[in-house]
Amino acid sequence: MLGRLLLQKSNHLLKPIMYEPVIIRGAKGKAGAKGGKSAGKPELPVETDTHKLVTQVCGLNYATEGPLSEPVMIKPDSEYPDWLFTMNVNRPKPTLDQLDPETKEYWLEVQ
Numbered sequence: 001m002l003g004r005l006l007l008q009k010s011n012h013l014l015k016p017i018m019y020e021p022v023i024i025r026g027a028k029g030k031a032g033a034k035g036g037k038s039a040g041k042p043e044l045p046v047e048t049d050t051h052k053l054v055t056q057v058c059g060l061n062y063a064t065e066g067p068l069s070e071p072v073m074i075k076p077d078s079e080y081p082d083w084l085f086t087m088n089v090n091r092p093k094p095t096l097d098q099l100d101p102e103t104k105e106y107w108l109e110v111q
Contacts, residue, residue, distance in 0.1 A: 047058045057072040077085070099106040 047053055052058065055074055057074060060072050061068065061070070063069045093109075096106070096109055099109060101107075
């Protein structure tokens with residue numbers, strides 16, 4: 001009885017819903033197809049000026065206009081906290097189980 005009441009009430013509540021088509025954007029073509037470069041990835045210039053690489057933090061400042069567009073200069077070591085130079089930044093080597101047997105790294109580790 002309750003099921004019939006629910007069905008009767010729900011039939012009155014149902015209205016046709018008009019859906020608009022959804023446009024899905026994705027890759028325009030096959031990856032690795034002829035034609036060269038992908039249009040989706042911008043080609044970023046690599047800094048080759050050695051003086052600039054030693055005195056500035058290259059790639060940190062992404063602003064191109066305004067007061068934030070000035071380059072970020074590297075400060076002397078005395079300006080940074082002591083703990084910064086004691087950090088362990090080496091990654092642990094992956095175990096043999098984590099390496100793929102089809103790679104050179106796997107077989108170098110096996111030796």
